Amino acid sequence: MFWYVLTAVLALAAGVAIGFFIARRYMMDYLKKNPPINEQMLRMMMMQMGMKPSQKKINQMMAQMNKMEKK
Structure with missing residues (x-):
C-alpha cells in the first residue's frame, strides 16, 4: 500500500515539473514569434x-x- 502512494506522489511531482518546463518553453517560443x-x-x-x-x-x-x- 505504501509503495502505491509513494509511486503516485512521485508520478504527480514528475508530471508537474515536466508540465512546468513544457509550458515555459512554449511561452518563450510564442513571445519570440509574437513580441508584445x-x-x-x-x-x-x-x-x-x-x-x-x-x-x-x-x-x-x-x-x-x-x-x-x-x-
Missing part, C-alpha cells in the same frame, strides 16, 4: 496607415492597449 507591441512598433503601424503619429496619440493608444490587456 511597443511604442516603436505602434509608431511604424500608424505611419504605414498614413497617419502622422504624435507622442500624445501614441501614449493614448498604449494606455488603451494596456487597459484592454488587463481585462
Whole structure:
C-alpha cells in the first residue's frame, strides 16, 4: 500500500515539473514569434496607415492597449 502512494506522489511531482518546463518553453517560443507591441512598433503601424503619429496619440493608444490587456 505504501509503495502505491509513494509511486503516485512521485508520478504527480514528475508530471508537474515536466508540465512546468513544457509550458515555459512554449511561452518563450510564442513571445519570440509574437513580441508584445511597443511604442516603436505602434509608431511604424500608424505611419504605414498614413497617419502622422504624435507622442500624445501614441501614449493614448498604449494606455488603451494596456487597459484592454488587463481585462
